[in-house]
Amino acid sequence: MPRIAYVDGRYVPHDSATVHIEDRGFQFADGVYEVVTVVNGRLADEEGHLARLARSLDELRIAWPVTPQTLKMIMRQMVVRNRMADALLYIQITRGRAPRDFKFPAKAAPTLVLTCRRTKFQSPRQLADGVPVVTIPDIRWLRRDIKSVSLLPQVLGKQQAVEKGAFEAWQIDPDGTVTEGCSSNAWIVTEAGALVTRPASSLILNGITRQSLIRLAAGLGIPFEERAFTLDEAYRAKEAFISSASTFVLPVTSIDGKPVGNGKPGPLGRQLRQAYMNHVGTPDPVPLPAENA
Structure with a gap:
């Protein structure tokens, strides 16, 4: 048709x-x-x-x-x-x-x-293994909160990610903090077990999936910090993932070739993905694999 x-x-x-x-x-x-x-x-x-x-x-x-x-x-x-x-x-x-x-x-x-x-949603292999991201300088304008059709910096960033064998590129501000992915918001779980994502401001797009996940995390009693985090902190994280309308919650298991945690998707990301799918009122299009499968 x-x-x-x-x-x-x-x-x-x-x-x-x-x-x-x-x-x-x-x-x-x-x-x-x-x-x-x-x-x-x-x-x-x-x-x-x-x-x-x-x-x-x-x-x-x-x-x-x-x-x-x-x-x-x-x-x-x-x-x-x-x-x-x-x-x-x-x-x-x-x-x-x-x-x-x-x-x-x-x-x-x-x-x-x-x-x-x-569209095809995430494959069982992506959920079982997670995806790699690379980091790039953030060269965008300063009104990233507006979902503008002007996306050339993201086009260049996505191409860099593809050429390096990565799923996404995380953009880094001059102060060394992670802003967001080229088409997703960035999250980590700290060594202490807190969920962290950058606060909404003119420097990031306030993702709709992001907003839902924050509400869901509060309902689940997950320790949460809305603050900027450095690339070095991301390297040391126990877990990491991205969120967007098309990826829901997708685990990140390496950043710039360095494994995140034990190099496998973690339990908190799995929990939030399932909570989000319940939130939108539909079963996960891709069943979650067994933990550490």
């Missing part, structure tokens, strides 16, 4: 979906986006993603192209029309079409595009 896209009020074949050459998203990366995971036909953490979308639009002073309630209806139509049980649903909103000029156009209707693509 051919994929279906949504462009400014029309459902169209994905291969023929287009926007104008003078759309400001193309010319200036003047736009924002969200990605919502579809798990067993259900939209995971939908309200959180829409709340962050609203914030990003507000920060860039871009108007809603449709009401949030209408957008919800379009999102559901995209899932139905594409007949995808497990997928990534992308929502992109730009300032719209206007003659090329840096300043905001006096009159421009925002462009709304939605696409949906089938």
Whole structure:
């Protein structure tokens, strides 16, 4: 079955979906986006993603192209029309079409595009073995809290990770602290057993999965510290993992070639992954392997 896209009020074949050459998203990366995971036909953490979308639009002073309630209806139509049980649903909103000029156009209707693509979640092997990450300097702008379509530093970082045989790249600020991955938030479990992730600020994207995990950790009574952590502290951690809409909770078992803890996924990460899957109301798409299997 051919994929279906949504462009400014029309459902169209994905291969023929287009926007104008003078759309400001193309010319200036003047736009924002969200990605919502579809798990067993259900939209995971939908309200959180829409709340962050609203914030990003507000920060860039871009108007809603449709009401949030209408957008919800379009999102559901995209899932139905594409007949995808497990997928990534992308929502992109730009300032719209206007003659090329840096300043905001006096009159421009925002462009709304939605696409949906089938995805495979983490393999049993990735959950059993964990994944490697490498570290790179953080060269992004200072408003990382806005989910902007301007992603060139992350593109370069992801390519470095691939070339080094890693799953993700953790970005390092000049002060030596870990900010986040190129498309994920970074977590460690300290030698003392505390769960740590960097606090939300303009220096990281406040992940929706991240926010859910913080609430879940509190409910489970897990010791938690929301603070910056250094790369050296990450090297010494008992556990590490990444979180995002598409990876949920994925264990990290090596950083820059150095094993994390005993080099195997740890129990706290497993516990949080299961808690998150329960939170979104669906069984884990990939059953958790036995501990240390």
